[in-house]
Amino acid sequence: MDVSANKGVSGGAFVVGVDYGTLSARALVVRVSDGAEAGTAVSEYPHGVIDRELAGAELPPDWALQDPADYTGALAAAVPAAIRDAGIDPGQVIGIATDFTASTCMPVLADSTPLCQLPGLAGRPHAYPKLWKHHAAQPHADRINAVAHERSEKWINRYGGKISSEWQFAKALQLLEEDFELYQRADRWIEAADWIIWQLCATETRNACTAGYKGIFQDGHYPSRDFLAALDPRFAGFADDKLAHPISPLGARAGRLTRAAAALTGLPAGIAVAVGNVDAHVTVPAAGPVAAGKMVAIMGTSTCHVMNGAELAEVPGMCGVVDGGIVAGLWGYEAGQSGVGDIFAWFTRNGIPGELAEEARRRGVSLPELLDEQAAAAPPGAHGLIALDWEGGNRSVLVDGRLSGAIVGLTLATTAPEIYRALLESTAFGTRMIIDTFGASGVPVTELVVVGGLIKSAPLMQIYADVTRRPLSVIGSGQGPALGSAIHAAVAAGAYPDVPAAAAAMGRIDRDLYRPDPARADVYDELYAEYVQLHDYFGRGANQVMHRLRAIRDRVRKAGTPPAASEAPAREAGA
């Protein structure tokens, strides 16, 4: 159901959901009674991702910053535009909620002022928000993990045994070690997801989702002073001094829209502002009724699998399990595949012969569309290939970024579309591995729902249904995260007693849109058995060739040896 179909939706109460992505924010105006999408608008961030230079100085590799002025600017631009697009009276809006990329975190003063906005600090990289994909804190994450395992910290197993360099502690430790003066000036270290709420309602909050998944908040507390001191004595007070704050459940009201924020957004002052949330997790209620065992796979460049469970279990290789991390009252589980759409895009860049590209041009279709079409034309198993979906490493269930991709079964008759098909299937096998691992750990997946950019490929969706032997439900909105935020806004405004009730009324799902075909699923069972054997051989230590190849690669690239061409003598005449 796209927005244009809802033009004319104008009676009753509305809420606004704002989805903060990596390059832009989208505001969506949604009717409270049934979730009908009335209008939408997008605002690009003027500074985008700051990853090359800041104030004229080059940034080191793997840095990725943002400018918080872009976040408030997006409110001023996108929200009024979405209201105009919906054609409603702003007075009909009863609440607003947001979701954000995460962990995108920043140092601020006690009054919420970002350090980068203080006089004299505009040129200091560490004064800015570090975007989720800032990967320069890997050494700090490595140390956090090593010390956590040394000390047998209980929480580490809630994160598949590994804290990511993308998360709050790694990035804060980098700040401390690289710019201690700024570390000291920061009264708070806060997720952008919470900071934007602070701007809307002038109330500091910390949401359960980012605190749990990105802030190592488990069983009522952050990592201990002792643990933090073991990382760096100066870091001992980090959680107490800069993080500690009561945790707010998702869907709760953070406060009421201030006059200043009302002026910025054009919305009525005093309406409900929901606590912050994360783009992936907020999507779960957007896909209809919330229930334990309903896995939502957000499929884009990577895939994030989120699911509620009634009980706490430690599932090997998950990204995190957090009490109330998705919906208050349930344990929220998260797992993921580091590369999915990224793998398909990589192959399209590297593996497509000229004739195919030409055919796509001639027929006016995109290369992925043409490949989808060709991939779908043959029955499962006809290409004789098995691929491992680790071109971007393995997030779940092996939690090993040093793994890499593999393709087995190539012959001189193998074609590019066949390899592409095998890559599509490899990601479906990866998802089945995650589902099976959850099931084997006592957290059975009873329903599978897909959302995100990849749902538009029908052949891919059919492969997922066949490989998992499950009917595949598809979210009924093209704006999953923003709709999810709107649902939280409705709950914060008191229109529904809780998120599940709001999700049942406002979420939308095309149930069982793709059904597994038994004959195809039988072939995929055979292929999946091969996938599992290769998965375990390469991924569980039997042959750590992928680690060694990466180590050789990194060593050689650093040291180098002379290339061959310079040494080859000129071909001379025979004698």
Add this chain to the structure above:
Amino acid sequence: MDVSANKGVSGGAFVVGVDYGTLSARALVVRVSDGAEAGTAVSEYPHGVIDRELAGAELPPDWALQDPADYTGALAAAVPAAIRDAGIDPGQVIGIATDFTASTCMPVLADSTPLCQLPGLAGRPHAYPKLWKHHAAQPHADRINAVAHERSEKWINRYGGKISSEWQFAKALQLLEEDFELYQRADRWIEAADWIIWQLCATETRNACTAGYKGIFQDGHYPSRDFLAALDPRFAGFADDKLAHPISPLGARAGRLTRAAAALTGLPAGIAVAVGNVDAHVTVPAAGPVAAGKMVAIMGTSTCHVMNGAELAEVPGMCGVVDGGIVAGLWGYEAGQSGVGDIFAWFTRNGIPGELAEEARRRGVSLPELLDEQAAAAPPGAHGLIALDWEGGNRSVLVDGRLSGAIVGLTLATTAPEIYRALLESTAFGTRMIIDTFGASGVPVTELVVVGGLIKSAPLMQIYADVTRRPLSVIGSGQGPALGSAIHAAVAAGAYPDVPAAAAAMGRIDRDLYRPDPARADVYDELYAEYVQLHDYFGRGANQVMHRLRAIRDRVRKAGTPPAASEAPAREAGA
């Protein structure tokens, strides 16, 4: 040293070598005293490869026939043209020799008339020569192998445990079972290599090379009547009736040029005609001095490794070992890689993005040249990849056509030229595996010489030198097989006492043209260790995933299941 450099070579005695390839025959005029190449000419076969239809009727899959009139026609066309090109008097020519593709074998009458030239038989496929790449006799080869192992036939281990569907017995058994009438009418079953000699000197001969490598002639006899009867009672007398004939050593004189053949070729009647030979094996003396332990790798679409050894040894996975199979008095060993240049060509067809193809066009270089250049630009190991070179199956040392290719270590940063480089390296690892296996079996390789189309890629040659840690010598002639034939003609004419003496004078080699670089070789040692581990894992039974994938593929392609596209429901609007 190319031919044009030798224009003006006109004094003294000459010989003619004729190399019969798959699509054409090349005649080369060579000076006896020093092997100088004076002139050459090529004649295309008018009928080429007959693999689609014959006399208006469609041929079954995997058939490949030729017309023997093309063979004699080539003599009439290419030999006089080569003499003209050399600018010599035909009277200076003292001998002629030929080499042929093998096993290319045919049914003929006792007077050498091919059955396909008999009245009424022009439309009978089995009346024609079956070209080496006729692969329709695989079921017959399978049965030969099964029965040989059941009966523990001693000769089967001289062929790596497996007789090829390309060889004489499989093709003859197919003739018997599919057209028994023609089988009965055939007085002889003869290699084209021997048949063409019969046309030149009116004398039937059987050369040691094809008899040994393609005809299972070992220790003085063919497979026994009992064995043949076990295949089919009607086949019991096959060897006795249709093959048996004294075996002629290579370089021997088969006879003298008849008046008819002299009229055809323009050469003097009565000059020496050498016994037949095979294109790969005949090349060994063309690469200079003949010695035990000198391995000659003929590198083209596939690679054939031939080497003389002083002793008989059973090397695991070789294609064959034959007494006097390459040079009389030594044991001739043959091993091979089923796909080499074929793999590179396959990748070029399937793995090259548009921009690279465009750059090649813009710069006026071929894609392989551009890939070579880009592949050479990085040090070994920098791509982080390992590939198995089995896209065409594995001929040596695993002797398993059901294996397939694999690539391990792919990341989202991997580029097409990096994969190409890994494929180049994989074939070098395959050659090192063969060399190491010979060494471990008591047949040490002491010198490595390369010939064939792939020697023009300097980066590839450097990779081979580095991977094998051996200096690489390169043949000094662009016409290796024809020069090899000419050398045999000189011996048959009595100009040299034997082939080694003629090879020392007339062969040519650029010794140690590529030398291993120790630093690069060290990295390749590490990568080769990874290759060996994957080679053994996939190739020696630990995980027979490649066999299973192929079986699934073949089953699915035969039975089929409906493709996905037809089942995927239309994407509907959400509710």
